[in-house]
Amino acid sequence: MGHFYFHFERKLLKMKIDKGEIIQQQFVKMCKKIIFYLLFHAYFTVLKGIEMVNMKIVEEPSSYGMNNFNNQQTQQEDNQLKMRVSPSKFSGPQHLTRLVNKCFSKQIDSYTYKLCPFSNVSQHEDSYRWNPYKGILGVWQEWEIHNNTFVAMVMREGDNCGNLFRSMKVFLRCGNKNEIVNVSEPSTCQYHMNFNTPYACHPHAMLVFPTLSEELCNEWELIEGRLVNEEITIQGYKKRLHALFVKAGYYLSGTAKDKLSKEAVKKEEKKEKEENGEFDTLYQCTQEYQKIKQQLDALKMVLKDPMVDSKTKDRVNKMEENDKQNKNSKGSSKRKKFISKLTNLMSKKDNTHGES
DSSP: OHHHHHHHHHHHHHHHHHHHHHHHHHHHHHHHHHHHHHHHHHHHHHHHHHHHHHHHHHHSOOOSHHHHHHHHHHHHHHHHOOOSSOOOOOOSOGGGGGGTTOOEEEEETTEEEEEETTTEEEEEEOOOSSSOOEEEEEEEEEEEEETTEEEEEEEEOOSEETTEEOEEEEEEEEOSSOEEEEEEEEETTEEEEEEEEGGGOSTTTTBSGGGSOHHHHHHHHHHHHHHHTTSSOHHHHHHHHHHHHHHHTSSOOHHHHHHHHHHHHHHHHHHHHHHTTOOSSHHHHHHHHHHHHHHHHHHHHHHHOTTSOHHHHHHHHHHHHHHHHTTTSHHHHHHHHHHHHHHHHHHHHHHHHHHO
16 A cells, blocks of 8 residues: 555656646747747847838938038028029920929039029039038020020029129930939030930920910911022021010010119119118118117117026127227218218107107
């Protein structure tokens, strides 16, 4: 009987040991699975993170450091650039209206070029020096036409370049997408740009004759007939055809070009006078006086505000001191005289009203 119990206990102990080993093996397997799962998850998390970073670099440039400086600088430059003249109205093939109010940019060498069809072309120098170039290379004026074909958009009256003003010819080429291909400078401040667009791919896409009104088409046919009959010379033919394109709005007349140039010069002279404190009319003087008065009133309110800290007040006082130091300069002296005269004029006017 004792022998039986001994074997029974031994068998029971063996079963417990075997069961413990099984549990241990299952536990080890489970741990391996957990470790494998964690490694697998960590691997794909890292991989996913790398892919996200790559996508961010391609589609959304970093907004920190020098990249942020470049982005802000370009936006500020776009806001500061002003055209000397207004662009001409849209003209040409109607399917090109799809390019209106759109702009296309491309970096070439150390410059970024921005084309806004039927508006203007600008250039920005990609440099960290204190005065990188930025300016308008041309404003949309008219078409260049050869052999019954719209060849290039002519942009004139760009920024000053010595004794002349910058200009650009944008040649439209067939391409799979709208993009600037290259830019060259055949002569000083006279630029050429090749622009690819699918809107120029059809064989008849850039023909002039189909875009004309019925009246102008008949006139063109009449001119062609007179040339064939030798009633006019080649020079006369070109002259009449040029006049026809002016009627169609594809060319600017000589008078219109001169008017644009004179208006641009007049606008620049007016701006220069205003910067120097010189004005042509009493209205301009009054407007400037009101601006200065508003600034002065706002400044007084700031100084009276008890919430304004001492640093701000010191900064304002320093600005006043700098203004006093510059009072002997040409512009400041003229502006000071102007303000004093206008103040006296205003006071006399007020006294007159008071007496009446």
